[in-house]
Amino acid sequence: MMEIRTPKTHKAKRVLEKRAPKLVENGKKTLILHGTKTSATLSSVLMELYRLKKGGAIKYSRRNENIRPFESGGETSLEFFSQKTDCSIFAYGSHTKKRPDNLVLGRMYDHHVYDLIEVGIDNFKSLLSFSYDKKIAPHEGSKPFICFTGEGFENVPELKQLKEVLTDLFRGEVVDNLNLTGLDRAYICSAISPTKVFLTHCAIKLKKSGTIVPRIELVEVGPSMDLVIRRNRLPNEGLRKEAMKSSKDKPKKKVKNVDQDDVLGKRGRIFIPEQEVGKTPLPDKSKGVKRERREGKLKKKNKEEGSASKKHKESE
Amino acid sequence: MDTEMDQIYQIDVGNLLAFNPNHRFSSAPSSREELVKECVTEGTKLVQAIADTLFNFPSTESVDGPLVQLPPPTTKLPREKHLPRPKPPTKWEEFALKKGIQKRKKDKIVYDETTDKFKRRHGYDRVNDDNDIPIIEAKASDEPGEDPFAKRLDDKKKRVDKQQKNRLQNLKSAAKAGALPSHVQLAASALPITGTKAQPKKLGKEELGDVAGLAATSTASGGKFDKKLPGEKPPKKQGKHHKYLPVVPRYGWVDEEKEQTNKVLGKLLSKHSHEILNVGKAINMYNDKKEKKKSGRSDKLKPKKDITKKKPYANKANK
Numbered sequence: 001m002m003e004i005r006t007p008k009t010h011k012a013k014r015v016l017e018k019r020a021p022k023l024v025e026n027g028k029k030t031l032i033l034h035g036t037k038t039s040a041t042l043s044s045v046l047m048e049l050y051r052l053k054k055g056g057a058i059k060y061s062r063r064n065e066n067i068r069p070f071e072s073g074g075e076t077s078l079e080f081f082s083q084k085t086d087c088s089i090f091a092y093g094s095h096t097k098k099r100p101d102n103l104v105l106g107r108m109y110d111h112h113v114y115d116l117i118e119v120g121i122d123n124f125k126s127l128l129s130f131s132y133d134k135k136i137a138p139h140e141g142s143k144p145f146i147c148f149t150g151e152g153f154e155n156v157p158e159l160k161q162l163k164e165v166l167t168d169l170f171r172g173e174v175v176d177n178l179n180l181t182g183l184d185r186a187y188i189c190s191a192i193s194p195t196k197v198f199l200t201h202c203a204i205k206l207k208k209s210g211t212i213v214p215r216i217e218l219v220e221v222g223p224s225m226d227l228v229i230r231r232n233r234l235p236n237e238g239l240r241k242e243a244m245k246s247s248k249d250k251p252k253k254k255v256k257n258v259d260q261d262d263v264l265g266k267r268g269r270i271f272i273p274e275q276e277v278g279k280t281p282l283p284d285k286s287k288g289v290k291r292e293r294r295e296g297k298l299k300k301k302n303k304e305e306g307s308a309s310k311k312h313k314e315s316e
Numbered sequence: 317m318d319t320e321m322d323q324i325y326q327i328d329v330g331n332l333l334a335f336n337p338n339h340r341f342s343s344a345p346s347s348r349e350e351l352v353k354e355c356v357t358e359g360t361k362l363v364q365a366i367a368d369t370l371f372n373f374p375s376t377e378s379v380d381g382p383l384v385q386l387p388p389p390t391t392k393l394p395r396e397k398h399l400p401r402p403k404p405p406t407k408w409e410e411f412a413l414k415k416g417i418q419k420r421k422k423d424k425i426v427y428d429e430t431t432d433k434f435k436r437r438h439g440y441d442r443v444n445d446d447n448d449i450p451i452i453e454a455k456a457s458d459e460p461g462e463d464p465f466a467k468r469l470d471d472k473k474k475r476v477d478k479q480q481k482n483r484l485q486n487l488k489s490a491a492k493a494g495a496l497p498s499h500v501q502l503a504a505s506a507l508p509i510t511g512t513k514a515q516p517k518k519l520g521k522e523e524l525g526d527v528a529g530l531a532a533t534s535t536a537s538g539g540k541f542d543k544k545l546p547g548e549k550p551p552k553k554q555g556k557h558h559k560y561l562p563v564v565p566r567y568g569w570v571d572e573e574k575e576q577t578n579k580v581l582g583k584l585l586s587k588h589s590h591e592i593l594n595v596g597k598a599i600n601m602y603n604d605k606k607e608k609k610k611s612g613r614s615d616k617l618k619p620k621k622d623i624t625k626k627k628p629y630a631n632k633a634n635k
Contacts, residue, residue, distance in 0.1 A: 002484060010478050020498030021397035087428040088396035108396050113582040123348070147362035149355065163335075167395050171331055180371065181331075181381035188359035192341045198355055204363065213371040216364045218356055236396070243394035260503050 009032070018046075019086050024248055028107075030233040031078075031087035035067060035094030041124045042093045048127055048223045049091055052201065055141040056172060058085050069094060069104045070231060075113050083111045089169055099230065105165050109235075109243045117161055118231040122226035123296035126285050127201070132221050138185035138202045142177065146170050150191030158229045159191055166199075186218060192226075200224035325365050330389030332370075334362035401495040406486040446472065525549070 018026065032050050034042070040265040050059040060081070068074025068094060078090060088111075092104040099120065106116040138144075146167055152159045164202060172186050190198045201222025206214040235243070257269040287293065324337040341351075375382040405413070412419075426443045428435045435443045452464040477582055490496050519527070529551045532539025539551060565571040583592055 002488065003503050004484060004487060005501040005503050006499055016498050021400050023400060025396055034458070092351065107394065109394060109396065115392060143332060144364045145332045145334070145366060149357045149358040150341060150360065151337055151339070153335065154337045164393065167331065167333060167391065171393075174330070174389060176386060177383045178370075178386050179383055179461055180375065180382045183367075183370075186359060186363050189357040190339075190358065191342065192351065192355075193343070198351070200352070200359075202356065202359065211369050216360055216367055218360045218363065220352075220356065224445045226353070242398070244392055245395070245399060246392075247399055262376075276627070 003115040027056055027171075028089050030057040030083065030169065030170060031060070031081055031085055031090040032057055032082070033064055033067070033092055035092065036063055036065050037095045038063075038093055039101055041121060042095050042103070044126050045101075045103065045121055045124060045223065045225065046091065046093050051127075052222065053172075057238050058087060066264075069106055069116050070111070070118070070233065078106075078113065079111055082108045084231070089114045089165075091169075102230070103156065105162075105169065107165065107168060109239060114239065114243060115165070115235040116231075116234060117158070117165055118230040119162070120230055122228055124225040125223060127222045127258070128313075130221050132203065132219050135218060136205055137221060138203050139182070141172070142182050143172055143175065144170055144184070145186035147165070147186060148189050148191075150190030150195050152197075153189075156191075156194050157234075159194070159197065161232055161234060162197060162227070162229065162308040163177050163189070164182040185222075188218070197227045197229075198224070199227055212280075270305070325362060327366055327369065329366060329369055330387050331389060331391055332366060333389075334366050336362055401493060403490055403495040403497075405491045407482065420485045 007016060030049075030053050031044050033125075038046070046059065050057050066074065067077045069078065078092070082088065082090065087293050088106075088108045090106050090108070093108070094102050099118075101121040101124075102118060102217065103121055103139060104116055104118045107114045148163055150159075153163045154160065165281060166187070166189055185207075186202050186204055188198075188202060192198050198222055201224070202218040203221045205217040205219060207217055209215040234240075256287065257271075260266050326337065327333070336358065341354070370384060373384045375384045377383075389441070411417075422437060424437055425434045426437050427433075435441060437443055446468060453470075454464075458464070486492045487496065487500060487502060491502055496502070528548075529539070532542055532551060535542065561572040561576065563573070565573075586592075
């Protein structure tokens with residue numbers, strides 16, 4: 001026997017609609033968690049990653065023993081969490097003797113693992129160790145610039161995948177309109193060797209130049225680390241093709257209060273709110289506010305100043 | 317952006333992304349600091365390149381600052397969920413398609429002929445309300461004992477149930493095609509075991525514990541050596557709760573057993589013992605016991621004398 005269950009509150013309904021598959025999707029949320037053991041560097045990496053992605057990330061603080069992303073059975077917990085929190089990217093940190101300071105970055109498609117890439121963290125510098133002028137500190141949730149340098153990102157397949165994953169991770173929401181004053185952060189990723197990527201987070205200083213385009217100066221503020229490629233798993237072809245599919249037709253937006261007619265042409269309807277005569281704000285007729293009084297006062301003041309200066313001049 | 321030294325960068329303005337595929341980092345790094353510096357300078361060049369295109373876009377002024385229309389991103393990234401699947405047509409939709417029935421927009425206000433007014437179609441004081449009909453004329457086909465009003469209610473109920481069933485079927489076929497609407501969930505509900513529609517009552521924590529205790533005591537060793545699950549509490553002690561005093565008193569402590577017996581003896585042999593001990597009652601109890609033993613019959617079989625019932629002429633005779 002089946003039962004139809006619908007949400008009883010509007011809030012629940014809105015949450016369900018937000019999580020439903022759509023033509024134009026929301027920004028991907030990141031799930032940050034760790035395994036049985038973490039080292040000091042790894043826990044600070046995860047914490048800072050969470051801070052960088054504050055609006056769109058969820059951090060789990062308990063340790064998870066049964067998550068092994070690269071093994072066939074070890075992904076069920078991850079998929080369950082992804083479903084529960086509606087997160088499509090995850091960062092799983094673990095520290096073992098064989099793989100110290102290990103970070104697995106993975107993406108999900110339909111809450112099933114799509115691809116994985118495992119990196120080791122070297123030379124980590126926390127954002128607390130950087131000293132800079134606090135005025136240029138980037139704001140939470142601002143859209144970042146992402147820069148990749150190095151031929152490795154084109155030639156080496158693992159680095160290519162890492163480039164895609166990092167873009168997905170740092171991108172945030174896809175927006176139509178951008179406020180130019182809100183550009184204050186940049187992520188710089190450089191492929192210093194075929195297996196190593198140097199990642200750093202910088203704040204942007206806009207300096208005056210002769211043209212409309214300001215001169216850009218980058219100041220290192222955030223965490224910086226070396227990512228050493230360890231293992232990776234590419235998505236299988238069929239899944240990749242399906243995930244990359246995009247629909248060409250735009251969502252039909254209903255235009256309200258406009259109707260077309262052959263006789264009368266295009267007509268629109270305007271709704272005027274009810275004029276509540278009893279509730280209109282009355283003019284402020286208190287004594288000091290009246291314009292004549294104000295102007296009179298001003299004139300008086302000017303006269304006094306004028307005479308004072310005259311007196312001053314006379315005395316001299 | 318072309319410069320003499322570097323070649324073209326790959327810029328994706330929609331994502332604020334820039335890629336320089338042509339820079340070669342020296343395989344022998346000079347020092348960590350120099351490397352970092354090099355990376356940051358390269359990064360600056362890339363950000364400058366993006367900013368060049370960005371600031372040259374036509375901008376509109378807003379309260380917070382200049383707003384710029386970003387082009388859609390060019391790098392293709394995988395979606396997070398599948399594309400929304402088309403919903404299969406419902407049974408009515410199929411039927412309407414076959415018959416060529418068009419949807420007609422219904423007005424919210426309808427003219428009511430019985431009272432010459434405009435009334436709303438749904439809601440309070442609506443047109444053609446079922447409850448408002450005062451008289452239902454009898455037809456030749458009607459049975460004599462039937463209540464037409466009740467029949468109308470019954471018919472409506474049947475229609476509503478049929479519609480619910482059809483709705484469920486439509487949703488099931490949509491779920492099969494993977495196109496269930498986002499706010500609907502289909503869940504399997506438990507069948508009621510009894511004939512009535514009573515929901516099977518869920519046992520609480522304490523009730524479960526009690527039942528488990530009962531089951532345990534029915535074992536041979538009274539549930540004492542049963543394997544317990546982690547977190548299961550030991551069974552509550554059944555029967556009388558005795559507190560036994562220690563036989564050998566502890567060194568330096570009062571002998572509790574001795575104290576107990578002394579207390580009772582003291583009370584009995586004290587000056588005011590007649591106040592404590594009700595001698596009359598004690599004698600009566602002793603006599604009763606003796607008589608019961610003699611007769612050998614239990615009280616339960618004897619007809620009980622109702623002492624509250626008075627004999628009609630008993631008092632008068634005494635007087």
